[in-house]
Amino acid sequence: MNDIAEIVFWMIPGLPLAAFVIVFIGLRVLRVNDWLGALLSIIATTASFALSVWLGIRLLIQPQTRLIEGFSWFSAGTGMNVDVGLLVNPLTVIMLVVVSTISLMVQIYSVGYMRRDGGINRYFSFISLFTFAMLSLVMSNNLLIMFMSWEMVGLCSYLLIGFWFHRPEAAKAAKKAFFITRIGDFGFLAALLILFNATGTFDIEGIHQAAAAGIVSATAITWAALGIFFGAVGKSAQFPLHTWLPDAMEGPTPVSALIHAATMVAAGVFLVARMYPLFEQSESALTVVAVVGGITALLAATIALVMWDIKKVLAYSTISQLGYMMLGIGLGGVWVGIFHLFTHAFFKALLFMGAGSVSHSTHTFDMREMGGLGRKMPITCITFVAGALSLSGLWPLAGFFSKEEILGSALESQPILFGIVLATVFLTAFYMFRVVFLTFGGKYKGKGKPHESPLVMLAPMLIMAVLAISAGWLNADGTIGSLLGEESNHSWTTGIFGVFTHSLTWVSLLLAAAGIMLAWAMYSKNWFSPKKVSSRFTSVNSLLLHKYWFDELYENIIGSRLLNNGLFRFFEIADERIIDGAVNGLASLTSYTGSMARRVQNGKLQNYLLIFITGVAIIALVAIIIN
Amino acid sequence: MPGLEHYLILSGLLFCIGLAGAVIKRSAIVILMCIEIMLTGVNIAMVAFSRFITPVELTGQIFTVFIIVVAAAEIAIGLAIILALYRNRNTIDTQKIDLLKW
Amino acid sequence: MGMQIAFWILAVLAVVSAAGVIWQKNLFRAALLLVLCFLAVAGIFVTLSADFLAAVQLIINVGAVAILIIMSIMLTREVTSGNPSGKLGLPALAATGVLAFSIIITSVSSYWPLSSSSPLEPTTAALANLLFENDGFIFLIQLGAILLLTTIIGAIVLLRKED
Numbered sequence: 001m002n003d004i005a006e007i008v009f010w011m012i013p014g015l016p017l018a019a020f021v022i023v024f025i026g027l028r029v030l031r032v033n034d035w036l037g038a039l040l041s042i043i044a045t046t047a048s049f050a051l052s053v054w055l056g057i058r059l060l061i062q063p064q065t066r067l068i069e070g071f072s073w074f075s076a077g078t079g080m081n082v083d084v085g086l087l088v089n090p091l092t093v094i095m096l097v098v099v100s101t102i103s104l105m106v107q108i109y110s111v112g113y114m115r116r117d118g119g120i121n122r123y124f125s126f127i128s129l130f131t132f133a134m135l136s137l138v139m140s141n142n143l144l145i146m147f148m149s150w151e152m153v154g155l156c157s158y159l160l161i162g163f164w165f166h167r168p169e170a171a172k173a174a175k176k177a178f179f180i181t182r183i184g185d186f187g188f189l190a191a192l193l194i195l196f197n198a199t200g201t202f203d204i205e206g207i208h209q210a211a212a213a214g215i216v217s218a219t220a221i222t223w224a225a226l227g228i229f230f231g232a233v234g235k236s237a238q239f240p241l242h243t244w245l246p247d248a249m250e251g252p253t254p255v256s257a258l259i260h261a262a263t264m265v266a267a268g269v270f271l272v273a274r275m276y277p278l279f280e281q282s283e284s285a286l287t288v289v290a291v292v293g294g295i296t297a298l299l300a301a302t303i304a305l306v307m308w309d310i311k312k313v314l315a316y317s318t319i320s321q322l323g324y325m326m327l328g329i330g331l332g333g334v335w336v337g338i339f340h341l342f343t344h345a346f347f348k349a350l351l352f353m354g355a356g357s358v359s360h361s362t363h364t365f366d367m368r369e370m371g372g373l374g375r376k377m378p379i380t381c382i383t384f385v386a387g388a389l390s391l392s393g394l395w396p397l398a399g400f401f402s403k404e405e406i407l408g409s410a411l412e413s414q415p416i417l418f419g420i421v422l423a424t425v426f427l428t429a430f431y432m433f434r435v436v437f438l439t440f441g442g443k444y445k446g447k448g449k450p451h452e453s454p455l456v457m458l459a460p461m462l463i464m465a466v467l468a469i470s471a472g473w474l475n476a477d478g479t480i481g482s483l484l485g486e487e488s489n490h491s492w493t494t495g496i497f498g499v500f501t502h503s504l505t506w507v508s509l510l511l512a513a514a515g516i517m518l519a520w521a522m523y524s525k526n527w528f529s530p531k532k533v534s535s536r537f538t539s540v541n542s543l544l545l546h547k548y549w550f551d552e553l554y555e556n557i558i559g560s561r562l563l564n565n566g567l568f569r570f571f572e573i574a575d576e577r578i579i580d581g582a583v584n585g586l587a588s589l590t591s592y593t594g595s596m597a598r599r600v601q602n603g604k605l606q607n608y609l610l611i612f613i614t615g616v617a618i619i620a621l622v623a624i625i626i627n
Numbered sequence: 628m629p630g631l632e633h634y635l636i637l638s639g640l641l642f643c644i645g646l647a648g649a650v651i652k653r654s655a656i657v658i659l660m661c662i663e664i665m666l667t668g669v670n671i672a673m674v675a676f677s678r679f680i681t682p683v684e685l686t687g688q689i690f691t692v693f694i695i696v697v698a699a700a701e702i703a704i705g706l707a708i709i710l711a712l713y714r715n716r717n718t719i720d721t722q723k724i725d726l727l728k729w
Numbered sequence: 730m731g732m733q734i735a736f737w738i739l740a741v742l743a744v745v746s747a748a749g750v751i752w753q754k755n756l757f758r759a760a761l762l763l764v765l766c767f768l769a770v771a772g773i774f775v776t777l778s779a780d781f782l783a784a785v786q787l788i789i790n791v792g793a794v795a796i797l798i799i800m801s802i803m804l805t806r807e808v809t810s811g812n813p814s815g816k817l818g819l820p821a822l823a824a825t826g827v828l829a830f831s832i833i834i835t836s837v838s839s840y841w842p843l844s845s846s847s848p849l850e851p852t853t854a855a856l857a858n859l860l861f862e863n864d865g866f867i868f869l870i871q872l873g874a875i876l877l878l879t880t881i882i883g884a885i886v887l888l889r890k891e892d
Contacts, residue, residue: 602725603725603726604721604722604724604725605721606649606650606651606658606721606722606815606817607817609649609650610650610817610820610821610824613646613650613821613824613825613828614820614824616828617824617825617827617828617831618827620827620828620831620832620835621827621831623831624831624834624835628732628733629732629733629736629737629776631836631841631843632836632837633736633740634773634777635832635836636832636833636836636837637740637743637744637773639829639832639833639836640744640747640829641743641744641747641766641770642832643825643826643828643829643832644744644747644748644750644751644825645747646821646825646828647751647821647822647825648750648751650815650817650821650824650825651751651814651815651817651818651821651822652751652812652813652814652815653813653814653815654756654812654813656756656798656801656802656805657750657751657756657759657812659798660750660759660760660763660798661750661751663763663767663790663794663798664747664750664763664766667766667767667770667790670770670774670782670786671770671773671774674773674774674777674779674782675777677777677779678777678778678779678848679841679843679844680841680842680843680844681844682844682846682847682848682849683844683846683848683849685849685852685855685856685859686859688779688781688782688852688856689856689859689860689866691779691782692782692785692856692860693869693873695785695786695789695790696873696876696877697873697876698790698794699789699793699794699877700876700877700879700880702794702797702798703797703880703881703884704880704883704884704887706797706798706801706884707883707884707887707888708887709801709805710801710804710805710887710888711887711888713804713805719805720813721815722815722816
């Protein structure tokens with residue numbers, strides 16, 4: 001990889017940025033034909049994609065790390081130098097491939113999905129900006145630049161969730177997403193400051209070296225790691241900051257596929273992976289990561305059971321799977337989490353594209369108004385089922401392999417978390433096939449005549465389906481693991497077929513199959529009605545339907561009572577009475593003394609003269625008395 | 628021969644009478660007259676110092692010459708201003724001329 | 730002794746006529762009292778053996794300034810409305826009283842480095858030498874000339890009718 005010209009690395013994020021600038025400033029302001037922007041954006045992303053894949057292939061041949069010196073951004077004082085540069089290691093390249101692939105597929109898909117929408121140039125310019133931000137996030141060698149990119153992807157997420165800003169729900173969801181991720185970003189920022197204070201640099205490798213050399217105190221490392229993880233919690237929608245992601249589904253579905261399933265929400269996982277050498281130094285931070293991941297995985301999976309909105313199910317599924325990744329990193333190390341991120345990106349993006357395809361023809365996301373679409377949209381159905389099977393973790397699809405690694409690492413270290421993961425496997429299979437049976441099985445219950453989506457949408461879905469099936473085989477001989485520092489050498493065949501020698505495989509496969517069978521029995525055959533089950537467990541059902549009351553907790557209790565009526569009200573009163581009061585009081589005091597003093601200034605010269613001679617007389621008198 | 632103190636006291640009295648008049652009187656012309664009285668008082672002090680302290684050099688008297696020159700110029704301009712004022716406002720009552728206020 | 734009597738008469742005359750300028754209700758009479766005051770001061774100058782200044786005082790103050798003032802009084806027709814006082818009488822008297830008191834105290838209690846030599850008489854030639862000599866006050870004389878010229882132009886500009 002050392003022989004590749006530096007410009008190639010700069011081009012990967014640079015091209016989407018150029019596309020954004022041209023499309024946003026040039027085309028949108030000049031009101032040129034809408035589809036030119038889409039074309040430019042797709043061309044730029046294709047180039048980034050091609051370069052990323054090329055880098056990936058080069059990396060497979062010869063794994064190494066490349067550090068590209070950029071330029072000095074600014075320096076302050078003696079110790080603070082911020083250099084913009086790129087750090088390209090195997091982790092980066094994997095993320096590059098994921099991000100550029102999904103971005104390209106989603107953009108092609110969007111051409112079909114957004115066909116009848118206004119603001120195409122705006123849409124594609126934001127997507128380009130997002131692609132740029134995400135690529136620079138994964139490539140940056142510097143935490144400060146990374147933080148900026150991190151905020152930029154947050155901004156793009158905001159802009160794209162609120163793409164249909166004329167809909168109040170979309171605007172509200174965009175705000176919610178922005179605010180809640182900001183809470184997490186605060187942790188990241190705090191960690192940034194702690195690390196800079198302790199090591200004097202923002203350079204990621206420098207921080208890792210300082211942490212490994214033991215320069216930084218253990219407390220500082222733990223707090224910094226927790227701060228970074230808190231940032232990741234916000235971005236990756238982990239418990240307890242997970243509530244924004246389901247609402248983010250108000251955005252266009254391709255956006256959900258790109259940002260809120262495959263890439264941006266995975267940025268949190270990536271961040272933890274990038275800073276893993278720091279986490280390695282702190283046992284407690286890693287435990288927190290694993291535990292939060294486990295809680296999130298189970299919590300979100302249970303909520304997904306009862307949602308009727310197909311995208312909400314997928315959103316909770318995403319949260320749950322992100323929890324898996326965190327758990328994998330916390331327990332098994334970087335490669336476990338990133339491997340799942342890698343496979344998940346493909347099948348979850350595929351599932352969202354499928355959901356988008358379905359809603360494109362039925363004009364609804366409510367599964368109660370779907371059904372029977374399997375015959376009307378065969379390709380959508382097949383690809384969706386492939387994605388669902390992959391997500392459920394069925395052999396030999398991609399999700400199986402990555403989930404297997406997480407299960408394995410959980411079994412080794414944390415029995416309780418292992419139980420949670422197993423339960424989640426069952427739940428995942430159940431809710432995914434609940435979606436499949438409700439959507440594609442039975443009879444059509446909605447209005448209008450559903451039809452198969454255009455080829456421009458189906459083609460990316462088919463490609464993604466192939467990836468969702470096959471992405472796991474990449475690691476069959478331990479390639480990804482070895483790239484990320486886990487040495488294991490076995491052949492392809494043992495990697496794919498050898499798994500059946502472990503009892504764990506059988507357990508997880510049986511659980512997944514049981515979940516699928518249960519969904520089939522309840523939603524396809526109606527052997528026992530879902531209504532009866534939910535009426536039997538009313539309290540549980542309502543708890544799940546209300547998503548464990550998290551929104552209510554945040555909005556009513558924390559937001560409304562504690563903050564709005566409590567703290568903020570206090571601030572408001574303090575601001576109005578004390579601060580404004582002091583300022584206004586000072587002002588009115590000044591104005592009052594002014595209005596008193598201006599009586600002296602009555603324009604009559606003789607008054608002035610009298611005052612003057614009085615002063616002189618007093619001075620003379622004082623001088624005489626002193627002498 | 629009266630002493631220096633006598634002249635100085637006379638000078639001070641004239642000065643203070645002029646000053647009081649300048650503050651009290653409402654007519655701008657009288658104020659100008661009072662200013663003339665003040666200047667005259669000062670002149671007396673100058674000449675008295677010249678007579679009693681430097682009788683041969685006469686520098687105090689030179690000062691007085693210049694004071695008289697400036698006083699004459701001042702009275703000319705002052706009266707011109709008063710006449711212009713009278714032409715515009717039809718009064719020279721200083722209590723009514725108070726445009727210089729807030 | 731004669732000097733003494735002359736001083737006291739002239740001093741009382743000057744102070745009384747100055748006070749009369751303020752006191753007198755009739756504006757025209759006040760102007761005449763001002764002339765009287767100027768005359769008394771010219772006398773005082775004579776007792777100080779400043780004969781030239783006494784003449785100047787007579788010519789300029791009594792002759793020119795007083796006439797100018799009287800003419801302005803005529804022009805502004807304020808004679809009949811009298812010589813009213815403002816509202817600041819008492820405070821002004823108090824302040825000037827304190828000032829006068831302190832001047833008197835100062836002039837009595839100070840030490841003056843009196844010279845015993847007899848004064849120059851007559852002063853005209855000596856003053857002329859002082860004023861017009863090369864190392865004298867010739868520059869200031871010229872400045873005074875410019876000042877007077879400026880004054881004349883200023884007065885004309887101020888009083889010119891706008892057309």
